[in-house]
Amino acid sequence: MSEPTNPPAETPAATATPPKPAAPPKPAPPAKAAPKSTARRGVLLALFGSWFAVAWLAMTAAVGGMVLGTVRFLFPNVLSEPPSKFKVGLPDQFEDGKVVERFKDQNTWIVKYNGIIYALSTTCTHLGCTPNWLESAQKFKCPCHGSGFKITGVNFEGPAPRPLERWGLSVGEDGQLVVDKSKKFQKELGQWDSSESYVKV
Amino acid sequence: MLLFGQGQIGPEPFARPNEIGEDPVFHHQHLDASTQTGVGVFYLLIVLMNLGFAAYWFYNRRDRKQANIWIVVALVFLIHAAAYLFHAGWILPAFIRNAVDDFIGPVTYFMLSLVLFILFIYYRKGCTEPPVAWGILNISLLASGWAITDSNFRSIITKEDNVPIVLLIFSVGFFTWLGMRKAVVNDERMARGEPPLEKLEDEKVLVWPDLVYTELICMVIATFILVIWGVVLKAPLEQPATSAKAPNPSKAPWYFLGLQEMLVYYDPWMAGVVLPTMILVGLIAIPYIDFNQKGNGYYSFNERKVAIVTFNFGFIVLWVTLIVLGTFLRGPNWNFFGPFEYWDPHKVLPLNNVNLSDMFWLGLMGRVFEEGKDWFLRELPGIILVVLYMAALPPLLAKTVLKPFYVRMGFVRFFVLVTLIQFMAALPIKMVLRWTMNLKYIVYIPEYFFNI
Numbered sequence: 244m245s246e247p248t249n250p251p252a253e254t255p256a257a258t259a260t261p262p263k264p265a266a267p268p269k270p271a272p273p274a275k276a277a278p279k280s281t282a283r284r285g286v287l288l289a290l291f292g293s294w295f296a297v298a299w300l301a302m303t304a305a306v307g308g309m310v311l312g313t314v315r316f317l318f319p320n321v322l323s324e325p326p327s328k329f330k331v332g333l334p335d336q337f338e339d340g341k342v343v344e345r346f347k348d349q350n351t352w353i354v355k356y357n358g359i360i361y362a363l364s365t366t367c368t369h370l371g372c373t374p375n376w377l378e379s380a381q382k383f384k385c386p387c388h389g390s391g392f393k394i395t396g397v398n399f400e401g402p403a404p405r406p407l408e409r410w411g412l413s414v415g416e417d418g419q420l421v422v423d424k425s426k427k428f429q430k431e432l433g434q435w436d437s438s439e440s441y442v443k444v
Numbered sequence: 445m446l447l448f449g450q451g452q453i454g455p456e457p458f459a460r461p462n463e464i465g466e467d468p469v470f471h472h473q474h475l476d477a478s479t480q481t482g483v484g485v486f487y488l489l490i491v492l493m494n495l496g497f498a499a500y501w502f503y504n505r506r507d508r509k510q511a512n513i514w515i516v517v518a519l520v521f522l523i524h525a526a527a528y529l530f531h532a533g534w535i536l537p538a539f540i541r542n543a544v545d546d547f548i549g550p551v552t553y554f555m556l557s558l559v560l561f562i563l564f565i566y567y568r569k570g571c572t573e574p575p576v577a578w579g580i581l582n583i584s585l586l587a588s589g590w591a592i593t594d595s596n597f598r599s600i601i602t603k604e605d606n607v608p609i610v611l612l613i614f615s616v617g618f619f620t621w622l623g624m625r626k627a628v629v630n631d632e633r634m635a636r637g638e639p640p641l642e643k644l645e646d647e648k649v650l651v652w653p654d655l656v657y658t659e660l661i662c663m664v665i666a667t668f669i670l671v672i673w674g675v676v677l678k679a680p681l682e683q684p685a686t687s688a689k690a691p692n693p694s695k696a697p698w699y700f701l702g703l704q705e706m707l708v709y710y711d712p713w714m715a716g717v718v719l720p721t722m723i724l725v726g727l728i729a730i731p732y733i734d735f736n737q738k739g740n741g742y743y744s745f746n747e748r749k750v751a752i753v754t755f756n757f758g759f760i761v762l763w764v765t766l767i768v769l770g771t772f773l774r775g776p777n778w779n780f781f782g783p784f785e786y787w788d789p790h791k792v793l794p795l796n797n798v799n800l801s802d803m804f805w806l807g808l809m810g811r812v813f814e815e816g817k818d819w820f821l822r823e824l825p826g827i828i829l830v831v832l833y834m835a836a837l838p839p840l841l842a843k844t845v846l847k848p849f850y851v852r853m854g855f856v857r858f859f860v861l862v863t864l865i866q867f868m869a870a871l872p873i874k875m876v877l878r879w880t881m882n883l884k885y886i887v888y889i890p891e892y893f894f895n896i
């Protein structure tokens with residue numbers, strides 16, 4: 244029922260619009276210029292002049308700055324990863340029962356214990372802090388929630404659910420030990436039996 | 445006064461720098477002049493507080509006895525203030541400090557806070573009487589003043605990022621007192637058949653503008669204080685982050701220390717994801733679970749006993765006191781230290797935590813499991829326990845102890861409530877098991893990162 248009424252309603256509208264462009268009273272600009280510019284100034288004033296606008300602008304700027312600052316947090320100041328394979332020295336340089344901490348920057352402890360050398364990852368298996376080797380207590384102790392690991396890397400106290408991981412370790416062509424961080428070996432999966440996870444001396 | 449960042453790295457790895465003048469071995473202590481002046485001013489303020497309180501009793505309440513008591517108390521503090529302002533150098537005697545250090549441990553601390561909580565709830569009427577509460581406040585202020593003369597305690601409490609903890613302790617205390625006091629007064633009135641105080645002045649105000657303006661003003665004041673605070677007290681910055689060195693101890697921001705304490709007992713998956721989610725869900729679900737119409741718009745304890753006790757147990761005992769524990773009593777290697785104990789990074793606490801599966805199979809049956817094999821059989825005892833706890837306990841409770849609740853709340857509501865409370869109780873249960881049996885995990889499946 245509405246269909247028949249629509250076309251007639253549209254045509255008057257269509258016919259009503261053409262007169263508009265045809266009717267610009269151009270000779271009148273001088274008379275109208277004054278009110279126009281005051282109106283524009285009024286808008287400008289409302290936008291930038293009032294305290295209200297200043298407050299909003301300041302807040303927008305502050306919030307924008309905060310957002311940018313937050314985004315900046317996604318890119319922390321850390322150095323990029325060192326190569327995942329590196330040499331740590333000749334096997335006979337290591338002393339039995341000693342933990343070598345020199346490679347902690349590369350996330351690695353080299354330990355010789357009971358006639359084998361292995362490379363332990365320095366990442367706590369609880370939540371990923373870096374434990375410290377306590378010589379006097381003969382254990383790796385995590386500062387975050389107190390997990391303790393024996394010199395073998397096996398967890399024995401605190402909340403850490405599994406032993407520290409071993410990196411791949413092998414003897415290179417020049418006789419030096421090579422740590423390979425692209426491979427890791429987890430004791431709870433029975434991977435410490437793999438001959439790639441330690442070197443016998 | 446010298447202030448240090450947490451776990452600053454000295455020449456010796458992870459040594460905690462001591463305040464000047466202290467020898468960690470002989471516990472030789474020394475109070476410098478500015479600290480003494482500070483403590484003196486602190487006591488002077490307490491003198492003024494007590495004089496004000498005495499004046500209140502004398503002029504407003506016409507109670508000479510109370511007024512005299514608080515004047516005497518003010519005198520005691522005045523003596524302290526004079527002693528410190530004139531640099532007498534009083535230090536809390538070593539035998540008291542040692543006794544406190546020896547007494548306090550995770551177990552005693554937790555039990556003590558639990559007992560105090562129960563006593564407070566039980567004797568709420570006496571505890572919230574203004575003179576009694578004021579006396580408790582005075583005692584805690586006196587104790588803080590004494591404690592601060594110990595350099596080990598001082599180096600913790602004067603750290604910039606520990607200011608909020610002090611605020612937290614006193615403001616939680618104040619608001620708990622305030623709420624409970626009003627509840628006690630109303631309960632007494634209602635027992636006499638009178639309406640609660642809030643019902644007497646039934647004058648209503650409008651949200652706009654009354655409430656919204658108040659909120660706006662509060663917001664402005666809070667922002668102002670925070671900005672000043674941020675400018676005046678610098679956040680202790682540490683050396684640039686490297687993965688090779690974690691500060692020792694590594695502490696979470698103060699409001700997360702309760703969570704960090706939870707992580708000591710649980711797997712990150714539980715303590716970091718499941719339990720916090722449960723806390724949030726539980727808080728959101730309060731209006732759904734608690735449909736008690738009483739106590740609406742007025743304070744009352746007797747009409748909402750369960751709700752108040754449950755919430756405050758979770759908030760005060762399991763959250764606030766764990767924050768305090770994490771701040772004052774956890775030191776290097778996340779070991780437990782007394783409040784006056786030197787934070788020795790080499791302190792050795794022999795501990796050996798064992799999984800339930802090892803206790804059962806190794807200890808009882810003498811069976812050893814090969815690594816990475818048969819985890820289901822190995823963990824079956826723990827799994828059964830957990831399933832019993834989560835699935836069998838609620839119906840049992842519904843049939844027995846909590847039957848009235850079950851009847852009143854209906855099936856779904858009751859089980860939501862019990863499940864939430866079970867998750868809340870999981871923390872103290874695990875803590876007690878760790879302390880008494882050295883239990884590490886009840887269910888331990890490292891093969892699938894699943895540990896409870």
Ligand code: FES
Nearest residue numbers: 367369370385388
């Ligand atoms: S991260 Fe090492 S104990 Fe939690």
